[in-house]
Each structure stands twice: as structure tokens, then as C-alpha cells.
Amino acid sequence: MKxxxxxxxxxxxxxxxxxxxxxxxxDQLPREDTLIxxxxxxxxxxxxxxxxxxxxxxxxxxxxxxANEPLWSVDFATxxxxxxxxxxxxxYNDDFTHVSIPLRKGVKWADGTPFTADDVVxxxxxxxxxxxxxxxxxxxxxxxxxxxxxxxxxxxDLKQPNSRFHTKFLDRWGCTWxxxxxxxxxxxxxxxxxxxxxxxxxxxxxxxYDPNGYWTIWxxxxxxxxxxxxxxxxxxxxxxxxxxTYSDEGSKIVAQLTHQLDVVDLSAEGFVATLAQGRTxxxxxxxxxxxxxxxxxxxxxxxxxxxxxxxxxxxxxxxxLAIDIVEYLGQAVDGQATxxxxxxxALGAYPEYYIEPMQEWLKExxxxxxxGEVFYPYDPDVALRIAEYAKNRGYYVTDDPEELxxxxxxxxxxxxxxxxxxxxxxxxxxxxxxxxxxxxxxTPWKLELLEKTDTSHHSFKNGxxxxxxxxxxxIDAEYIATDAHATLQGNGEFQVxxxxxxxxxxxxxxxxxxxxxxxxxxxxxxxxVLNQAHNSRWSSPEMDDIIRRLKATDPTDVEATVAIGxxxxxxxxxxxxxxxxxxxxxxxxxxxxxWTNWPGSENPYAGPYAHWGTFKHMLPFLQKTGxx
Amino acid sequence: MFxxxxxxxxxxxxxxVIFLGITIVFFIPRFxxxxxxxxxxxxxxxxxxxxxxxxxxQMVADLTRLYGLEGSWGEQYIEFWRKLFKGDFGISFFQxxxxxxxxxxxxxxxxxxxxxxxxxxxxxxxxxIGGIAGYRNNRLWSRILDGVVMFIRPLPYYIxxxxxxxxxxxxxxxxxxxxxxxxxxxxxxxxxxxxxxxxHAFLPALSLVVLGAASWxxxxxxxxxxxxxxxxxxxxxxxxxxxxxxxxxxVIRNAMLPQITNLALSLGQxxxxxxxxxxxxxxxxxxxxxxxxxxxxxxxxxxxxxALSIVAITTLVLMIDLLYPLFDPRIKYK
Numbered sequence: 001m002k003x004x005x006x007x008x009x010x011x012x013x014x015x016x017x018x019x020x021x022x023x024x025x026x027d028q029l030p031r032e033d034t035l036i037x038x039x040x041x042x043x044x045x046x047x048x049x050x051x052x053x054x055x056x057x058x059x060x061x062x063x064x065x066x067a068n069e070p071l072w073s074v075d076f077a078t079x080x081x082x083x084x085x086x087x088x089x090x091x092y093n094d095d096f097t098h099v100s101i102p103l104r105k106g107v108k109w110a111d112g113t114p115f116t117a118d119d120v121v122x123x124x125x126x127x128x129x130x131x132x133x134x135x136x137x138x139x140x141x142x143x144x145x146x147x148x149x150x151x152x153x154x155x156x157d158l159k160q161p162n163s164r165f166h167t168k169f170l171d172r173w174g175c176t177w178x179x180x181x182x183x184x185x186x187x188x189x190x191x192x193x194x195x196x197x198x199x200x201x202x203x204x205x206x207x208x209y210d211p212n213g214y215w216t217i218w219x220x221x222x223x224x225x226x227x228x229x230x231x232x233x234x235x236x237x238x239x240x241x242x243x244x245t246y247s248d249e250g251s252k253i254v255a256q257l258t259h260q261l262d263v264v265d266l267s268a269e270g271f272v273a274t275l276a277q278g279r280t281x282x283x284x285x286x287x288x289x290x291x292x293x294x295x296x297x298x299x300x301x302x303x304x305x306x307x308x309x310x311x312x313x314x315x316x317x318x319x320x321l322a323i324d325i326v327e328y329l330g331q332a333v334d335g336q337a338t339x340x341x342x343x344x345x346a347l348g349a350y351p352e353y354y355i356e357p358m359q360e361w362l363k364e365x366x367x368x369x370x371x372g373e374v375f376y377p378y379d380p381d382v383a384l385r386i387a388e389y390a391k392n393r394g395y396y397v398t399d400d401p402e403e404l405x406x407x408x409x410x411x412x413x414x415x416x417x418x419x420x421x422x423x424x425x426x427x428x429x430x431x432x433x434x435x436x437x438x439x440x441x442x443t444p445w446k447l448e449l450l451e452k453t454d455t456s457h458h459s460f461k462n463g464x465x466x467x468x469x470x471x472x473x474x475i476d477a478e479y480i481a482t483d484a485h486a487t488l489q490g491n492g493e494f495q496v497x498x499x500x501x502x503x504x505x506x507x508x509x510x511x512x513x514x515x516x517x518x519x520x521x522x523x524x525x526x527x528x529v530l531n532q533a534h535n536s537r538w539s540s541p542e543m544d545d546i547i548r549r550l551k552a553t554d555p556t557d558v559e560a561t562v563a564i565g566x567x568x569x570x571x572x573x574x575x576x577x578x579x580x581x582x583x584x585x586x587x588x589x590x591x592x593x594x595w596t597n598w599p600g601s602e603n604p605y606a607g608p609y610a611h612w613g614t615f616k617h618m619l620p621f622l623q624k625t626g627x628x
Numbered sequence: 629m630f631x632x633x634x635x636x637x638x639x640x641x642x643x644x645v646i647f648l649g650i651t652i653v654f655f656i657p658r659f660x661x662x663x664x665x666x667x668x669x670x671x672x673x674x675x676x677x678x679x680x681x682x683x684x685x686q687m688v689a690d691l692t693r694l695y696g697l698e699g700s701w702g703e704q705y706i707e708f709w710r711k712l713f714k715g716d717f718g719i720s721f722f723q724x725x726x727x728x729x730x731x732x733x734x735x736x737x738x739x740x741x742x743x744x745x746x747x748x749x750x751x752x753x754x755x756x757i758g759g760i761a762g763y764r765n766n767r768l769w770s771r772i773l774d775g776v777v778m779f780i781r782p783l784p785y786y787i788x789x790x791x792x793x794x795x796x797x798x799x800x801x802x803x804x805x806x807x808x809x810x811x812x813x814x815x816x817x818x819x820x821x822x823x824x825x826x827x828h829a830f831l832p833a834l835s836l837v838v839l840g841a842a843s844w845x846x847x848x849x850x851x852x853x854x855x856x857x858x859x860x861x862x863x864x865x866x867x868x869x870x871x872x873x874x875x876x877x878x879v880i881r882n883a884m885l886p887q888i889t890n891l892a893l894s895l896g897q898x899x900x901x902x903x904x905x906x907x908x909x910x911x912x913x914x915x916x917x918x919x920x921x922x923x924x925x926x927x928x929x930x931x932x933x934x935a936l937s938i939v940a941i942t943t944l945v946l947m948i949d950l951l952y953p954l955f956d957p958r959i960k961y962k
Contacts, residue, residue, distance in 0.1 A: 251806045
């Protein structure tokens with residue numbers, strides 16, 4: 001027995017020694033030259049397949065953010081549209097049926113082949129020819145002919161006027177990418193082609209990848225000067241970039257605390273824990289509210305306006321006024337977000353062009369409570385109330401009202417449960433003896449809110465906060481978290497949900513076409529039929545007219561575009577098919593142990609996320625700390 | 629006689645269970661409110677790519693055709709069996725156009741490697757120690773061990789695994805945080821790669837073995853205590869047979885019989901993966917694959933993994949049935 005124990009101890013000791021000797025977490029790569037970032041979309045399901053034109057392909061594993069270049073890229077942090085493979089703006093004819101795009105000269109694919117107009121023409125013709133490509137119908141329905149008028153000039157004849165056709169190539173978080181013609185033209189079945197190794201025009205090339213989908217390594221191209229990123233911003237500093245995913249929040253946090261993960265997206269709770277534990281870890285903002293608060297997405301609540309009682313705008317407004325937004329924001333994200341009173345986020349160009357100029361109108365906006373009584377719901381001082389909440393929580397916040405508005409938003413709506421009650425009573429609702437709300441037919445009002453199961457997603461956070469507020473108001477509200485939310489929303493099988501209250505704008509420029517087109521009645525389907533338009537199923541002749549006029553307007557005509565956009569926002573506000581609450585709060589943390597000069601709020605030179613296309617624009621500005 | 633009266637009916641039952649199991653697995657996901665086409669499009673759209681709603685409708689039609697979801701459920705069912713007989717589970721919808729069999733082939737070795745080893749190890753450790761502790765249940769060490777196991781056994785697996793991760797990967801930094809092998813290291817038959825894989829498997833394996841062995845320990849101890857009280861053990865003791873022989877040959881051997889059946893079932897279940905282990909340690913395997921397939925309505929992938937699991941469990945149960953006389957001479961198939 002003793003011999004057995006000794007042998008066991010010896011073997012165990014040898015194995016442990018061997019582990020120490022051979023086990024390196026990063027094999028062969030110099031850590032001081034390597035940047036490690038998280039993959040937002042999780043473990044890559046198709047590790048060996050880089051054909052991003054077919055199905056879902058985890059583009060943030062390094063394809064869109066390191067190795068690929070679009071024609072144009074949106075940088076929401078700077079509010080700029082960056083020319084990448086395009087050399088300048090698209091030029092439309094007067095009736096928007098033809099567009100000419102100049103291309104950048106001197107760009108090479110990662111295998112050294114020059115990028116030319118032939119690649120663009122080939123891409124569009126291939127997408128039109130094969131119905132299995134994601135963008136097939138998008139081009140097949142719009143493009144009459146695509147041709148080159150020079151090696152660096154592409155021409156599109158369109159089947160119908162479209163002043164925003166070029167945005168198909170504008171990388172916001174994905175777009176139509178250009179195929180390397182010299183590779184794809186040799187492939188017979190382009191849909192099943194794996195495009196491995198990946199060849200792009202970006203500053204990094206594929207080094208290796210995990211067959212199990214947990215990591216992908218990219219290596220800086222020696223000819224980085226021949227890439228749009230290199231030409232625009234200079235040489236990226238990290239020689240290698242690893243995109244890695246962790247299945248569990250706990251292991252992500254441990255990885256960052258042990259300097260094995262330089263930049264990552266976390267949940268709100270993980271974010272606070274990591275900042276508290278890591279001496280070298282920082283967030284986007286140096287102080288409270290820490291989070292990335294200039295993301296171009298607006299979160300909130302969506303009503304199914306095709307069913308009762310949510311087809312009534314006064315009921316929707318009543319539900320809004322039953323929300324104490326300070327408490328709501330505290331429950332959802334501990335006060336760490338920026339509110340917006342309209343269906344676009346309060347970031348970039350939007351406050352200046354839309355939200356600020358709408359202030360007077362917002363203050364004058366009133367609701368008819370019946371019997372000649374009106375109510376002005378807008379609250380321009382909500383930021384002060386949130387600051388009070390933050391102070392009570394022990395956070396330091398400034399007393400400067402202007403700074404507070406930048407932090408927490410220019411305005412939102414008053415908490416007015418008494419007014420909400422009047423609006424409901426005006427529409428036949430009543431309360432039972434316990435104070436619970438009854439529908440106009442006298443049955444209990446049982447409100448079900450559909451939300452995602454991912455507790456770190458803002459759908460979950462908004463949904464839970466809204467349900468809490470409405471319960472407090474006396475509605476029998478509950479949330480249903482399900483992974484089937486996409487199908488249920490599409491089919492209209494829900495009452496209220498916490499998906500995007502409106503499609504996100506592009507993040508740069510003033511054009512709201514992308515936001516509004518989702519409300520086009522042309523796309524709306526009856527309940528039970530899969531709907532690809534906005535989940536609210538709300539549309540109106542006035543909105544159709546606005547969309548039609550906006551589509552016929554040159555998006556570079558700022559004055560005209562803003563005027564029509566403002567009209568649309570006012571209409572959405574009056575109808576309130578969805579409640580915009582706060583701009584997407586990004587819980588990202590950066591470790592400054594190996595790399596510094598991250599684009600924080602004090603110096604937002606590029607988008608702060610590693611999963612956006614603008615990640616490659618950040619890399620030339622990072623600095624090594626010298627730690628090894 | 630054995631063939632006619634037992635083997636043939638048992639084999640028929642075996643194939644019927646597989647057929648019914650796979651048929652149920654074919655239909656259940658289709659009743660779920662998750663549309664795989666819509667789920668894929670939702671993923672693409674939710675990440676910022678702008679798709680015109682009219683274009684999306686066309687895309688739905690294209691993907692439905694590509695995924696082979698056209699036609700009635702009956703037509704799809706017949707097509708499914710036709711392909712299955714050729715060993716083809718079809719393509720994964722969400723990981724289009726990767727064949728399901730490729731995904732399973734990538735994940736299977738990790739799952740089998742980890743779970744087969746840990747299941748057998750925990751069974752052996754738990755049963756041997758549990759058996760001895762059950763036989764010597766009056767000793768102090770037995771009572772202490774019982775107390776320790778009673779403390780470990782109810783710990784939620786997630787908490788226990790995360791605790792191990794924090795202790796041995798963060799506080800002491802002895803083991804890697806995640807993955808099946810180091811970043812940048814590709815599979816190869818080299819000593820360094822094998823050691824690297826073992827090092828990465830250590831924490832997940834430890835978490836499974838400790839809790840698994842604790843579970844087997846308690847069951848084994850209880851059974852041994854019951855067997856120990858039986859008459860034949862008393863007779864053996866009175867007959868002067870050596871205690872060591874009584875313990876191993878008379879008591880523990882008899883106590884092992886139900887545990888062998890349970891081992892077979894546990895081994896069959898390893899093909900479903902160990903989801904929480906894979907999540908905590910970001911370990912590659914079938915559990916994560918199955919979980920994401922259910923979330924995304926990836927019917928083909930769900931069917932591929934569960935069909936394998938059904939076949940594995942029923943086959944192991946069949947084998948145990950047929951091999952049982954070897955373990956228990958009292959049982960004979962006549």
C-alpha cells in the first residue's frame with residue numbers, strides 16, 4: 001500500500017512538473033507584442049470557414065475588425081465617415097439612379113494582388129448571380145448594371161432611385177465586403193467555399209485559429225502601408241492580435257486580472273468587479289459612470305401595436321409615464337447610461353442636430369387628459385435627478401449641469417403615475433379593490449414582456465426594469481425570458497418586448513433613413529406572419545410620406561435631411577410605438593499592463609470597442625508599456 | 629434458446645428504442661417557437677448589418693431552401709432518415725454550410741477524452757473508497773471522510789468549479805484559465821502538445837472527479853453497509869474467512885452490481901457533454917455545441933448530437949444486459 005502511495009505521489013509530482021515546464025498560455029508569441037481582445041459574439045461555430053458572404057460568420061473574430069476593409073467605415077466616436085477602399089464620397093446623378101464610386105489606389109490584398117475596380121464589379125455580379133448569398137436580394141433588386149469606368153472607378157446603374165445605395169458598403173458593424181476576384185473566380189461552388197486562409201485588404205493577415213473556435217490569431221502584414229488603415233492612420237503597433245472568447249464571465253474576469261486579456265466586454269456586474277479588483281484596469285470614462293456612453297444604439301421597450309390595448313397611443317403614453325426613469329436606470333444599469341427622449345441615441349451629431357433643437361418643441365409638447373386638462377410630460381432636468389441617485393449610491397459626480405447632461409442625457413419624461421392613471425381611465429381602464437389595473441372589459445390587465453435570456457444584454461435589463469415599474473403602478477406585469485424571442489417578435493406573438501425601440505442610426509452623419517425605413521407600411525405583415533419590419537408593427541401614412549421624401553433627399557444635404565428627420569422623430573414621439581430609454585451602455589474594460597493610450601472619453605480618437613471595424617484604426621495609436 | 633427467447637426480442641427492443649428516440653428528437657425542436665432561419669437573420673441584423681426588410685423576406689426564402697426546410701414535416705422526416713442511413717446528418721443551419729458530422733467530429737474527442745476519463749476515475753475512486761469506508765464504518769477516518777463528502781457533495785457544481793478556477797488559476801496561477809490547449813498551439817502528436825492538453829484538462833477533470841467521486845462514494849458506502857448486514861457475510865465471518873477477502877470478494881463485489889449499471893448509464897450520457905464544465909472552463913466539447921444548437925433552433929445539429937447519445941445509451945444498456953451474467957453468476961439467460 002505504501003509503495004502504491006509513493007508511486008502515485010511520484011507520478012503526480014512528475015505530471016505537475018511537466019505542466020509547469022511545458023504549459024504556456026500563449027504559445028510562442030511575444031506577449032509584449034501581442035494584443036488580446038475578446039470576441040463579442042462568442043465562440044466561433046465555423047472556425048475554418050471565413051466566407052462572410054454566406055450565413056452568420058462571427059465577423060468580429062478579426063475579419064471585420066482587423067483583416068478586412070470596407071469601402072467606407074463609420075467611426076461613431078469621432079462622428080466621421082472614413083474613406084477606406086473608397087477614395088472619396090459616392091457621386092449620384094440627379095434622380096439617384098446612377099452612382100459612381102472612386103476607389104483608393106495602391107491597396108493590395110494580403111497575398112500581394114492589387115485591389116482594383118474589378119474586385120468590386122466581380123463581388124456585386126457574384127452576389128446577384130447566387131441566391132444563397134446574404135446580400136443576394138439586396139443587390140438583385142436594386143442593381144441594373146455594375147461596371148468599371150477605370151481601374152479605380154466603379155459605376156452602378158440602379159433599377160430605381162436610391163440616394164442611400166452606397167450605404168450597403170458602409171461598415172457600421174458589418175456591410176457588404178469586397179471579394180478578392182483572383183481567388184473567388186476560380187471557385188466553382190462559392191457558397192460552400194470556406195475562403196481559408198482568409199485574404200483581405202486590412203492591415204492584419206491570418207496567422208492561425210483554434211479548430212474549436214475559441215481563438216483566432218492575426219499577424220500584422222509586412223506591407224501594412226498597402227492597406228487603407230495604414231494609409232489613413234499609420235502602422236498598427238501590435239505585431240499580433242489574438243481574438244479570444246471565454247464561455248463564462250468569471251473566467252473572462254480572471255483572465256483580465258491576470259493580464260491575459262487586454263480588452264473585453266463584460267456584464268454590468270462583472271465590469272464593476274473587474275474595475276474594483278484590477279489595479280491596471282480602466283474603463284472608457286475615468287470616473288463614474290465609467291461605461292461607454294456614446295454607442296450609436298438606443299435601447300428601450302417596444303409595444304405590439306397590432307393588438308389591444310397597445311394599439312392605443314394613450315395607453316402607450318400612460319405606460320411611459322408610469323416609469324420613474326431614475327429608479328428604472330438604477331435598476332437596469334446602476335445609473336450608468338445616457339437617456340434619450342427620442343428614438344435616436346444622444347451621441348455624436350444627434351444632440352446637436354436633433355435633440356437640442358427639439359428642446360422647445362419637447363417642452364411645449366402636451367398630452368390631452370380629457371375634460372380640457374393637459375399635461376406637459378417632458379423633463380429637461382432629469383440629469384440632475386440621476387446625479388442625485390448616483391451621489392446617494394456613493395459615486396462622485398460633478399455638479400456642473402452641462403456636464404451632467406452629457407453624462408446622463410439632455411432630458412427624458414416626468415414620473416407621473418397620477419397622469420398615467422388619468423390617461424388609462426380616459427380610455428376605460430379601471431382599478432379593482434386592491435388597486436390592480438383592469439382592462440376596459442373589466443378583466444385583470446396581465447402584461448407580459450418578452451425579453452432575451454442573456455442577463456448582460458440590455459434587452460434583459462430594460463425588460464426587468466420596466467416590469468418592476470409597472471408592477472409598482474398596479475399592473476400585473478411579468479417578464480418572459482426566452483431564446484425564441486426573435487421568432488416570437490417576428491410573428492407578433494408578444495404584448496410588449498424589450499428589443500430596439502428603433503433601428504440604430506449609422507452613428508455618423510445626420511441621416512435617419514436607416515432608423516425610419518423600419519416603420520415603412522410596405523414591409524408590415526399581419527400578425528402570425530413573419531415580419532421583417534419593426535417589431536412594433538407600427539406604421540402610418542404620415543411616416544410613409546416622410547420616408548418617401550427622405551429617400552428622395554440627398555443625404556449630404558444636411559439641412560433638408562435634418563428637417564425631415566426631425567419631423568419623423570416628432571411623429572414617433574407623439575405615437576410612441578416604442579419607448580426609447582437609454583443609449584447602449586458598453587461595459588468594456590482595458591488592461592494597461594501591456595498597452596496604454598486606449599481611446600477613453602478624455603481622448604476618443606477612435607471607437608473604443610474591439611469588435612467594431614474601427615478597432616484597426618485604434619491600433620496605430622496604442623503604446624507599449626514595456627512590460628514583458 | 630438464448631438467441632430466440634432473449635437476444636432477438638432484446639435486439640428488436642433496442643432498435644425500436646433508437647427509432648422512437650430519434651423520431652421524437654426530430655419532431656420536438658420543430659414544435660419549439662424558434663425558427664432557425666429567423667434566428668440566423670436576427671443574429672446578422674442585431675449586430676448592426678443593415679438589411680432592408682424587403683430584402684430580408686427574400687433572404688428568408690433563400691435560406692429556407694438552402695437549409696432544406698422546404699416541404700412538409702413528413703417530407704422532411706423521410707428525407708432525414710434517407711440521409712441518416714448514409715451517415716449524413718445534414719448541414720448545420722447556424723454554422724452554415726458546415727456539415728453536422730464535422731462539428732461533432734471536432735467536439736467529440738474533447739468530450740469523450742474528458743468525460744470518459746473522469747467518469748471512470750470518479751467511479752473507481754468513489755466506489756473503492758466508499759466500499760472500504762462502508763465496510764469499516766466504525767473507524768474514525770471513515771466518519772471523517774463521510775463528513776467531508778457530505779460537505780462537498782451538495783455544493784453546486786458551478787460554484788465548486790469556479791472556486792477551483794479562482795484558487796488554482798488566479799490565486800496560485802498553477803493552471804490555465806480556459807481552453808483545451810494553449811492559444812496558438814495546434815493539435816499534434818507531440819509530447820509538449822499532449823502535456824499541454826493534460827494541463828488544460830486538469831481543472832475541469834478535477835472538478836468533475838471530486839464531485840463525481842463524492843457521489844459514487846455515498847452510494848457505494850450505503851450499499852456496502854446494507855450488504856455487510858446480510859447473512860452470508862455473517863456466516864463468512866463466523867467461518868473464519870480472512871476479513872480482507874470478505875470485504876473485497878463478498879461485500880464490495882456484491883455491492884458493485886447496481887453500480888455497474890449506473891456506470892454504463894453514466895458512460896452513455898457523456899455524449900451529451902458537460903455543459904457547465906465547458907462553460908466555466910471554456911472547454912471544447914459537445915455540451916456547448918448542443919446548447920447553442922437548441923438556442924438557435926439548429927434542428928440538424930440537435931438531431932446529430934442527440935441521435936448519437938441515444939445510440940450510445942441504448943447500446944451500453946444492451947451490453948450491460950448481455951454481460952451481466954459475468955458480474956453476477958446468479959443471472960442466466962435461458
